[in-house]
Amino acid sequence: MRRRMLLGTPLAMATGLTLSATGRDALAQADRENTLYLDLKDGRVVIELRPDLAPKHVERIKTLARQGFYDNTPFHRVIEGFMAQGGDPTGTGTGGSQLPDLPDEFSPPSKVRFLRGTCGMAKTAAPNTANSQFFICFAPASFLDGKYTIWGRVTAGMENVDKIKKGAGQGGTVRDPDRIVRMRVAADVAG
Numbered sequence: 001m002r003r004r005m006l007l008g009t010p011l012a013m014a015t016g017l018t019l020s021a022t023g024r025d026a027l028a029q030a031d032r033e034n035t036l037y038l039d040l041k042d043g044r045v046v047i048e049l050r051p052d053l054a055p056k057h058v059e060r061i062k063t064l065a066r067q068g069f070y071d072n073t074p075f076h077r078v079i080e081g082f083m084a085q086g087g088d089p090t091g092t093g094t095g096g097s098q099l100p101d102l103p104d105e106f107s108p109p110s111k112v113r114f115l116r117g118t119c120g121m122a123k124t125a126a127p128n129t130a131n132s133q134f135f136i137c138f139a140p141a142s143f144l145d146g147k148y149t150i151w152g153r154v155t156a157g158m159e160n161v162d163k164i165k166k167g168a169g170q171g172g173t174v175r176d177p178d179r180i181v182r183m184r185v186a187a188d189v190a191g
Contacts, residue, residue, distance in 0.1 A: 076174060077171070077173060099132075
């Protein structure tokens with residue numbers, strides 16, 4: 001389990017460590033740099049980014065979010081009890097950004113697992129093919145552990161993810177899919 005060292009945590013209190021206002025501001029800004037706001041039709045989803053697990057994938061997500069790439073893209077594949085997949089501007093499941101594909105950044109299951117709210121990167125069966133498509137798990141999916149890159153986790157608003165329109169059949173293709181309203185890095189959003 002990963003712990004943050006912040007003012008007021010047991011470690012800080014036990015050791016007598018304190019942070020100046022500047023230090024607290026820097027920590028708050030660093031947290032905002034690694035927080036994503038995913039706005040959906042039913043409300044905001046807050047995602048904690050995990051550059052410690054997948055630095056290249058986190059940087060890609062932030063780059064594309066800052067470009068507005070994800071805005072109005074559909075959740076083209078949504079399987080009840082499994083996951084919601086988006087990030088393809090074509091809505092076909094075959095599209096991506098103009099940026100090159102990323103090398104796999106798999107984490108060992110002993111370190112992190114695909115649980116409810118985990119954000120992973122979609123890819124083809126071939127290695128090193130993740131680009132812009134991602135998914136959010138509705139439930140634990142241990143069969144993905146160590147085979148797909150984990151880049152974040154939902155920390156608030158999972159009820160809004162649960163309301164994404166589900167697809168039909170095993171493929172989960174969605175007719176008239178819900179769309180991402182907007183995706184932004186928290187550090188870029190006022191307030």
